[in-house]
Amino acid sequence: MQLDVARLKRSPGASARNELTVDLPPLNFSGEEIIFAGPLRADLVVSNTGKALTVEGLAEGKLELSCSRCLQHFIYEYKVPIDEKYALPQEEENSEELQTFTGDYIDITSAVVNSILLVLPMKAVCAEGCQGLCPVCGVNLNESCCGCATEDIDLRLSVLKELLKKDDK
Ligand SMILES: [Zn+2]
Ligand SMILES: [Zn+2]
Structure with a gap:
């Protein structure tokens, strides 16, 4: 899942909106494989703050989980906030220890996947009253x-x- 920042990284103060739709491979959640029930949609705004590129927005989609009570598979809809910061390559002193990127693209796949893993319930249930x-x-x-x-x-x-x-x- 890559964001093209070729122009943005040279334009302090500028920002650009990116809408992405991607198919992701299954997630590994505590040793369990969880498959996506459809593509992930992300609506992100990338901004050049002069020192860093910020990536903010939302990612949403559906996952297939199994219910911890009845063991049936069900569709779980997630919607997670994305808030990442990447140091611009020319910033020699990366005082905030930001993530870095090289070239004209930022790969946000792992950031998005980590955000999804954070919201997954440890004990998913297909319905409150299951x-x-x-x-x-x-x-x-x-x-x-x-x-x-x-x-x-x-x-x-x-x-x-x-x-x-x-x-x-
Ligand atoms: Zn019985
Ligand atoms: Zn259930």
Whole structure:
């Protein structure tokens, strides 16, 4: 994902808007591969501050995640802010330790990918009210019902009764 800054890097005070649509390879999120469900769209403004080039804007798109409760795949829409700064090549003293670039292009792929990784939920859910899978029989409780839940309660009640009986003695 490259931004052409050939003209901008020589024009202090100037800025340019870049709209990009790109297909990205799958992300690696804590050892898990996450695929993009469509292209990423970025709307970015690149500005020359005289000392650095700033890249600001938004990136959005869709990812395919799996629900941590019911394990079904679902589409997750992300919208992340992009705010990056790159030192101009002629700035010899890079006091702020900014990122650098060479040539006429800035590759913002890793900056965008890192911004997306930051907003990904550790435990994604397909919907707030997702019922998940039955821990006993594994049925998807969003789609069907099973008798396990009530049996579970019955079991706990009988354990409680046993305990009460012991207390009586
Ligand atoms: Zn779910
Ligand atoms: Zn069940």
